[in-house]
Amino acid sequence: MSPTLLARRARVRQIRRIVVAATVAVFLALFATIYIQMAVGKDPALGSSATAGQMTSTSSSDSSSSSDRSSSDDEYSEDDSASTDSPSDTVTTAQS
């Protein structure tokens, strides 16, 4: 195999390595950003209820525990607002 071809292949391998490394680095940075955002309670979907496993919402009409995400999710907040017509149905409890 000619040295030129070997050099080209090495160059292509190097470019692939750079792309993979940059991709992994950006993914980890974004993952950390979103995780921290969630942990400090500033997640755009969860809002302040993200800070915890601290807040859980239970409903007598739905025995399965609803996710914190429903607090600000448009589609699911419609359901929430429907259920709040009868305040006794929805109980929000704080856990330590």
Added chain:
Amino acid sequence: MEEHLFWIVSRAAGIVALLLSSAAVGVGLTMGGRWVKRRGLDLRAAHEALSLATLIAVVVHAAALLGDAYLNASVLDITVPFVSGYKEPWMSIGIVSGWVLVALGVSYYFRTRIGVARWKKVHRWTAVAWLAGIVHSLGEGTDAGTSWFLLCTAIGVVPALVLLVVRRLPSTPVPSRS
């Protein structure tokens, strides 16, 4: 927090896919526009690597939703448009653009069978799929309202968008000296 891990993975992978696809489109337009005389091999290798990385990020973005207990999505929900009914039409726009990116990306390896000229014509639709991906991320993206996301998107998308606009502009005729 553990219950949200799949969701965080999906969100991060979606943003990575957006940034990678923007870079791939930008490099592709630079190659096609012949604005760079040298480093043709480097650009082609970079374009291919960025495109493959985009496809992997798209797959991770979608597949991670299968593990999300809140969305509780099925394979059909994340692969077939208008099945899930979640945040439509943004979800379906994302699914269609994802499939188009996959199809056009894989078609590169069959371009001799397809015919190079025909493949080049079809390959131009990648830009449309990329634009649809941007619409999907801005319409449905959980982080679409955050300043860091908008900054990331601007840095990644705007240069490629400028290249696309410049490429699509009709070339101005050079005035003849008479």
